Amino acid sequence: MIDGSIxxxxxxxxxxxxxxxxxxxxxxxxxxxxxxxxxxxKALEHQNRDK
Amino acid sequence: xxxxxxxxVSIIAIYFALAMFAGLSVRKYIGKVEDFLVAGREMDVYLxxxxxxxxxxxxxxxxxxxxLGYKYGFAGAVAGVCGFLAMLFIGLTGFCVRPLxxxxxxxxxxxxxxxxxxxxxxxxxxxxxxxxxLNMGVFLRTGxxxxxxxxxxxxxxxxxxxxxxxxxxxxxxxxxxxLSVLVTDYLQFLVMSVGMLLVSVLTxxxxxxxxxxxxxxxxxxxxxxxxxxxxxxxxxYIIFQMLVNAAAMLTWQTTIARLLSAKDAKTGQKxxxxxxxxxxxxxxxxxxxxxxxxxxLGPGVEPASHAMPTFLAQTAWPLxxxxxxxxxxxxxxxxxxxxxxxxxxxxxYNDLMAPFRKTKWSEKRGLAWNRMIIALIGLFLLVYxxxxxxxxxxxxxxxxxxxxxxxxxxxxxxAACYWPRANSWGAAGAITLGALIPFxxxxxxAIPATREAALSIGAERAGIAAFxxxxxxxxxxxxxxxxxxxxxxx
Numbered sequence: 449m450i451d452g453s454i455x456x457x458x459x460x461x462x463x464x465x466x467x468x469x470x471x472x473x474x475x476x477x478x479x480x481x482x483x484x485x486x487x488x489x490k491a492l493e494h495q496n497r498d499k
Numbered sequence: 500x501x502x503x504x505x506x507x508v509s510i511i512a513i514y515f516a517l518a519m520f521a522g523l524s525v526r527k528y529i530g531k532v533e534d535f536l537v538a539g540r541e542m543d544v545y546l547x548x549x550x551x552x553x554x555x556x557x558x559x560x561x562x563x564x565x566x567l568g569y570k571y572g573f574a575g576a577v578a579g580v581c582g583f584l585a586m587l588f589i590g591l592t593g594f595c596v597r598p599l600x601x602x603x604x605x606x607x608x609x610x611x612x613x614x615x616x617x618x619x620x621x622x623x624x625x626x627x628x629x630x631x632x633l634n635m636g637v638f639l640r641t642g643x644x645x646x647x648x649x650x651x652x653x654x655x656x657x658x659x660x661x662x663x664x665x666x667x668x669x670x671x672x673x674x675x676x677x678l679s680v681l682v683t684d685y686l687q688f689l690v691m692s693v694g695m696l697l698v699s700v701l702t703x704x705x706x707x708x709x710x711x712x713x714x715x716x717x718x719x720x721x722x723x724x725x726x727x728x729x730x731x732x733x734x735x736y737i738i739f740q741m742l743v744n745a746a747a748m749l750t751w752q753t754t755i756a757r758l759l760s761a762k763d764a765k766t767g768q769k770x771x772x773x774x775x776x777x778x779x780x781x782x783x784x785x786x787x788x789x790x791x792x793x794x795x796l797g798p799g800v801e802p803a804s805h806a807m808p809t810f811l812a813q814t815a816w817p818l819x820x821x822x823x824x825x826x827x828x829x830x831x832x833x834x835x836x837x838x839x840x841x842x843x844x845x846x847x848y849n850d851l852m853a854p855f856r857k858t859k860w861s862e863k864r865g866l867a868w869n870r871m872i873i874a875l876i877g878l879f880l881l882v883y884x885x886x887x888x889x890x891x892x893x894x895x896x897x898x899x900x901x902x903x904x905x906x907x908x909x910x911x912x913x914a915a916c917y918w919p920r921a922n923s924w925g926a927a928g929a930i931t932l933g934a935l936i937p938f939x940x941x942x943x944x945a946i947p948a949t950r951e952a953a954l955s956i957g958a959e960r961a962g963i964a965a966f967x968x969x970x971x972x973x974x975x976x977x978x979x980x981x982x983x984x985x986x987x988x989x
Contacts (some may be wrong), residue, residue: 453712456573457715458783460787463780464699470548470777471692477545477687485681489528492539496530 503650507822513828514690515667521686522671531863535676536605536717536845542681542760547770550684550838551623551757552777553691557835558642558828561785563893565807568789569800570892572715574732575789578740578894579782583775585745589886592770593764595749598916600764607750607908608850610766614915615926617854620926624707624850626934630904631843632879633941634897638666638839639884639932641804641893642832649825661884664832669877673835673870677760687830694827698811699784702791702906705814711787714794739959741968743898744778746909750841751901804893838878844872859931895958899937906965907933910973921973924980928972936965 529535533752542550554693567575589596604610608627612620643661647654671679715723722729726737748754749773761767792810802804811824847870860868907930912930914921940961943953953961 450814452721453573453708453715456712456724456783457575457708459576459779460772463650463776463783464696466776467692467784468696469868473691473697474545474549475689478549478688481543482682482685484543485527485538485546486525486528489534489539489678493530499783499844 500734503821504818506819507825510819511759511829511896512828514830518683518686519667519671522675522683522837523973525572525678525682526675528678529676529866531862532848533605533870534678534768534851535866535869536841537756537760537843538677538681541762542757542766543762544769544773545764546681546685547757547761547832548777549688550681550834551754551774552760552771552781553688553831553834554680554753554757555835555839556639556691556781556831556857559638559835559893559897560781561828561838562641562645562804562807563897564782564785565789565792566804566893567782568632568786569793569804569806570789571729571731572719572790573786573794574723574726574729576779576782577726577737577743579779581737581740582674582744582748582778582782585741585750585772586775586778589745589748590768590773593768595916596755596758596767596771596914597764599755599912600761600767603928605759606752606846606849607755607912608846610921611911611915614638614921615911615923619911619923619926619930621854622848622855622930623911625680626853626904626907626930627752627846628843629837629938630900631846632876632883633903634900635836635839635843635880636756636883637893637896638832638836639880640826643884645808645828646711648805649812649821649828651812653866653911658885663875664829665836665881668833668836669874672840673873674867677756677841680834681760682840683837684834686835690823690830691827691834694823694830697785698816698824698827698902699787701816701820702788702814706791706794710792718793718798735959735963739898739962740927743902743905743962745903746966747901750905750912753838753959756838756842756845779908790976812965836880837891839909840873844869844876847872847876871887892946899941899958899962902937902962902965903934905933906937906962906969907931910966910969914973918977921977922980925973925977927976927978929969932966932972933969934962936961936968946976982985 533539537830564576565576574922588594599607602610602613608620608623611623639661642656642664646652646660647657654658658750671683703735719729757770758767761770788807788810792806795810795813796806800809852868855967910929910933911926914925940956940958
């Protein structure tokens with residue numbers, strides 16, 4: 449391998465691995481975050497209406 | 500594009516319909532200005548990661564990173580490494596962002612009012628809006644150019660493509676504010692990630708790593724791998740990138756909007772830490788596509804920013820990949836445009852219009868104004884995008900216009916958080932010098948008579964001078980007028 453390209457090979461591989469992992473993780477946990485966020489906003493709206 | 504089939508069109512149509520549905524379906528949760536601007540401060544870590552990554556990566560970022568890869572090889576990705584280090588440091592330490600989030604403000608100028616008074620808040624707002632709007636002014640044209648090249652649409656339809664994209668984004672941003680932005684960002688992050696990963700893997704399958712590396716070595720030598728010895732990069736460029744990236748992580752309105760929408764300071768810091776490596780990815784992955792363009796098309800494509808989309812258009816991808824790629828790039832662009840329109844609109848409403856809201860406005864009136872401001876920003880984008888011809892590298896333009904406010908606002912933020920001696924004179928001096936230097940550079944570069952002189956100074960030196968000038972002005976101004984020792988309270 450050409451000198452200097454080894455470093456960038458590792459960086460590129462790290463990017464592809466990190467990006468794939470985070471995409472799967474965020475797909476699951478981010479969806480749950482949205483669900484909880486909307487539930488909390490709805491509860492707050494009800495509280496404000498009751499006041 | 501010759502291999503653009505009905506499957507590709509269907510993928511794009513499905514994505515578009517899903518994004519619009521997601522964006523519009525949350526409008527019922529918007530009851531207050533706070534819901535509209537910071538999603539009721541209910542954002543959690545992973546939604547924050549998706550939203551921050553999707554916002555900071557648009558077609559303009561993709562094209563600028565690919566342009567750097569095409570022109571400088573792997574060394575062009577050094578700006579991403581600077582961004583990663585800056586965000587990781589801030590996320591781990593909470594430097595400035597912790598007191599900022601704990602202060603409970605909706606925008607940075609609102610925080611400055613607590614330390615430097617209402618006039619500084621207003622002028623900060625002016626500088627933020629000026630720098631931010633100039634910066635995002637090129638987004639639409641760049642995005643339109645990418646789509647026109649990749650989809651092989653006739654150039655006469657560039658303006659129509661730009662308008663359709665903007666109207667679609669404008670509709671859900673105006674209706675649902677930050678809540679729509681967060682929900683669509685989530686969807687857009689997923690589509691964008693899948694598209695980018697698939698195209699990158701297929702690129703590496705089509706063009707072996709050894710071929711890419713030897714192309715870089717043949718065109719740029721060691722400088723294609725090592726930014727410190729690259730004649731077009733070097734230390735000045737890297738120092739400027741470190742300053743710009745650190746300042747952007749601290750004060751860039753779209754980045755800060757995620758921190759301010761987070762449930763608490765700790766959540767905001769986690770979002771920063773966990774998103775930090777994405778800044779390496781957003782330069783390395785499109786940079787790889789730029790190097791692939793250099794390998795297949797050779798050097799000399801003008802403008803260099805068109806090399807990557809031309810490469811993507813000329814490659815024979817498997818069925819459906821082009822559709823996924825275009826959907827991914829549309830996702831990247833829509834998330835960026837929506838967030839930028841909303842956050843800069845929030846500064847106009849929250850800070851520039853603050854003196855006109857002597858009495859408290861009703862939530863309904865506040866929401867109506869916010870929506871109107873976003874629509875006007877959309878109109879500005881369309882007009883500016885149509886007539887402004889980009890004269891330099893996309894990344895250089897983005898960093899120089901960003902510096903108009905990054906230099907002064909980062910100085911003010913650090914001083915507001917950690918220097919009790921800082922006062923309004925220092926803040927005024929920092930705003931003036933920090934904005935004047937990069938703005939003058941842009942003007943001199945645009946005038947034919949002074950263009951050569953401006954280029955001989957260089958964007959990086961002008962940018963560094965803005966940061967140094969803002970810092971010195973803050974110190975000198977603050978010592979000239981001793982101010983009260985005020986600390987930020989929650």
